[in-house]
Amino acid sequence: MRGDRLLSLVLLLQARPGAAAPELAERLGVSVRTVLRDVEALSGAGIPVYTERGRNGGVRLLDTYRAGLANLSRAEGAGLAVGQSRLAGDLGLGDALDTALEKLTGAGGGALRGGLADGRSHVLVDVDPWMRSGEPVPHLPAVHEALLRGRRLDVVYRDSEGRAGRRTVDPVGLVAKAGVWYLVTAEPALLRVARIDACTARPDAAGRPPGFDLAATWAALRSGVESRPRDLAVVAEVQPSAAALARRLLARHLTGGAGTRLELSFNGTEHTVGSLLGLGARVEVLSPAPVRAALREAGLAVAALYAAG
Numbered sequence: 001m002r003g004d005r006l007l008s009l010v011l012l013l014q015a016r017p018g019a020a021a022p023e024l025a026e027r028l029g030v031s032v033r034t035v036l037r038d039v040e041a042l043s044g045a046g047i048p049v050y051t052e053r054g055r056n057g058g059v060r061l062l063d064t065y066r067a068g069l070a071n072l073s074r075a076e077g078a079g080l081a082v083g084q085s086r087l088a089g090d091l092g093l094g095d096a097l098d099t100a101l102e103k104l105t106g107a108g109g110g111a112l113r114g115g116l117a118d119g120r121s122h123v124l125v126d127v128d129p130w131m132r133s134g135e136p137v138p139h140l141p142a143v144h145e146a147l148l149r150g151r152r153l154d155v156v157y158r159d160s161e162g163r164a165g166r167r168t169v170d171p172v173g174l175v176a177k178a179g180v181w182y183l184v185t186a187e188p189a190l191l192r193v194a195r196i197d198a199c200t201a202r203p204d205a206a207g208r209p210p211g212f213d214l215a216a217t218w219a220a221l222r223s224g225v226e227s228r229p230r231d232l233a234v235v236a237e238v239q240p241s242a243a244a245l246a247r248r249l250l251a252r253h254l255t256g257g258a259g260t261r262l263e264l265s266f267n268g269t270e271h272t273v274g275s276l277l278g279l280g281a282r283v284e285v286l287s288p289a290p291v292r293a294a295l296r297e298a299g300l301a302v303a304a305l306y307a308a309g
Helices: 002-015 021-028 032-044 074-082 085-090 094-122 140-149 214-226 240-249 269-282 289-307
Strands: 049-052 058-061 151-158 164-169 171-177 180-185 189-192 196-205 232-238 254-256 261-266 283-287
Touching: 002 021, 002 032, 002 058, 002 094, 021 032, 021 058, 032 049, 085 094, 140 151, 140 171, 140 180, 140 196, 151 171, 171 214, 180 214, 232 240, 232 269, 240 269, 261 269, 269 283, 269 289, 283 289
Parallel strands: none
Antiparallel strands: 049 058, 151 164, 151 196, 171 180, 180 189, 232 261, 232 283, 254 261
């Protein structure tokens, strides 16, 4: 509706003093001519808006004018709830979050804009885990939409061994942990969203347990994942120059050792090789022998891959 667009224009002008008409048109999804007509309408309604010509010109409001925040959209509210731009982008809410922040900073005036600029220049929140870039989650927006609409989902899901199967789930929440997205289902259970190969929303409503608490459910499920038994004990020797790095990267596997000696625990030989191979010759496994043999085979396979080049 035009009234909503006019208020959005006012809030955008507060957030972006001197914005050019083409920029405003792009943000509002209308033509430049429509923006100029809206500026005339605002001026006729007593809103102190004016245009400036020249290289540094644009559309401006008097600095003393303030508008309210009543027209934040549902998507903008969802974007603000997520808060972090990378995660909001995963959900398809990146633009909505940007727009909501523009409206908030516009209504807050110069002081709030300055504080936001200071915060962005001094503090960075990086949600990706060490040693791994964020994994692709192409079906996350569809999962999120079904969750908000309260619909069941038919998914094709790969387990940790790569085996795919079809299942129907009742989505009740989404959790982002160190850059990895998890779907919480009503069972309750956790599904890693990156392992969803196909996703279709069903017409029937999802079952949500009475009094469901996402934070409490996540805490319980997370505890179950983190407390899985690691029954393979590994002893390794690390080069002195890499000791600090190795202890930091392998912190959750450490069970003992001192100095350059590491006592570690893993879920199996494959898990051990995957965790240690990236450290190369900086770490040598002393025992058990099957792990040494598996690392040797993995190293030879990598060497053979590049030998032909």
